[in-house]
Amino acid sequence: MRIAFYGSSLLSSYWNGAATYYRGLLRALATHGHTITFYEPDAFDRQSHRDIEPPNWARVVVYPATEDGLRRVMAEAAEADVVIKASGVGVFDDDLIEGVMAAARPDAVRIFWDVDAPATLAEIAPEVDHPIRRALPSLDVVLTYGGGQPVIDAYRALGARACTPIYNGLDSSTHYPVAVDAGLATDLVFLGNRLPDREARVEQFFLEPAQALPDRRFLLAGSGWADKAVSGNVRLLGHVGTAQHNALNCSALAVLNIARDSMASTGFSPATRVFEAAGAGACLLTDYWDGIELFLVPDEEILVARDGRDVMRHLSELTPQRARAIGDRARLKVLSEHTYERRAALVDIILREALQARRAAVAA
Known part of the structure; x- marks a missing residue:
């Protein structure tokens, strides 16, 4: 099938947490024989912060973030067998959902x-005339980054014909164990951009424990933290490209995952970082959210904290030997059950069944 995918960016992870998700899924989906064109706007300075060059498994069209550029790429939707509009493109989102579906x-x-279902649902639920809500009845399926049954039920209630979560996973060709980088050695590392709906949780689960444990080392990586007040044992790294994620994950005693507010309250939404770190064999420590045990077993394959005190307790009890054992078990689990190859196989089935149904309906 010819797939037209309109998303934020495939080439850059700069202020674009979905990049790893897109890359892993679409690379694996291409192995099923699909021809993929990814359309991304030249916006937010992402093109000057590319992590990868255009890959051989997808054609990437970078278009000007202008009305003329938008019209040109929307028209190309007419050439595709499958038209996909992702959430959070960042520019002309409302125009895109209407334009590409009309052009199909x-x-x-x-x-x-x-790729941010809890936040999207909170936005569109009270707005009957929201462009996404208007589009839902005409769509064949809604796919989501996660959210489990709560998200499925919410989308069905708003008029979606079908909704299926396609969870994050591991691309073992990009995330794997590497040697420790002495320059990144630390007790706890958190990698995530500074966002309004996560900052308070970063303070609770990362910055407050760091202040309470002055003899331990902490690394805070991601964009937007440069002017954040932190204790002296916290080092700020700024944006870290995906090519450095393995070294970052493998050089810490533990890697912290902190969900955004909406994803934590909804649950069933493991971040890309969870599978990246597990794929590298890192010891994961996550804030609590419903559904963790569907992906990794608490206390055996992942450590779980309900507040900052739990983070401090885990760090005080964690030895390098136990951290290694937890990381090894997590890596085996994600390699066997949570790869992007498995996720893409499900997407392939969904696409083929939807195309068959769509063509049958048109022919009737």
Whole structure:
């Protein structure tokens, strides 16, 4: 199938947490024989912070973030068998969902792929005339980054024909164990951009424990933290490209995952960082959210904290030997059950069934 995918960016992870997700899924999906064109706007300075060059498994079209550029790429939706609009493109999102679905051929599959479902649902639920809500009845399926049954039920209630979570996973060709980098050695590392709906949780689960444990070392990586007040044992790294993630994960005693507010309250939404770190064999420590045990076993394959005191307790009890054992078990689990190859196999089935149904309906 020819797939037209309209998303934030495939080439850059700069202020774009979905990059790893897109890359892993679409690379694996291409192995099923699909031809993928990814459309991304030249916005937010992402193109000057590329992590990868255009890959051989997808054609990437970088278009000007202008009305003319938008019209040009929306028109190309007419050439595809599957038209996918992702959430959070960042520019002209409302115009895109309406334009690409209107341009799609009658026999083409139409999909909204939500990479931040809890936040999207909170936005569109009270707005009956929201462009996404208007589009839902005409879409073949909604795919989401996660969210489990709560998100499925919410989308169905708003008019979606079908909704299936496609969870994050591991691309073992990009995330794997590497040697410790002495320059990144630390007790606890958190990698995440500074966002309003996560900052308070970063303070609770990372910065407050750091202040309470002055003899331990902490690394805070990600964009936006440069002017954040931190204790003297916290080192700020700024943006860290995906090529450095393995070294970052493998050089810490533990790697902290902190969910955004909406994902923590909804649950069933493991971040890309969870599988990246597990794939590198790192010892993961996560804030609590419903559904963790569907992916990794608490206390055996991942450590779970309900507050900052739990973070401090885990750090005080964690030895390098136990951290290694937890990381090894997590890596085996994600390699066997949570790879992007497995996620893409499910997407392939969904696409083929939707295309068959769409063509049958058009022919009737």
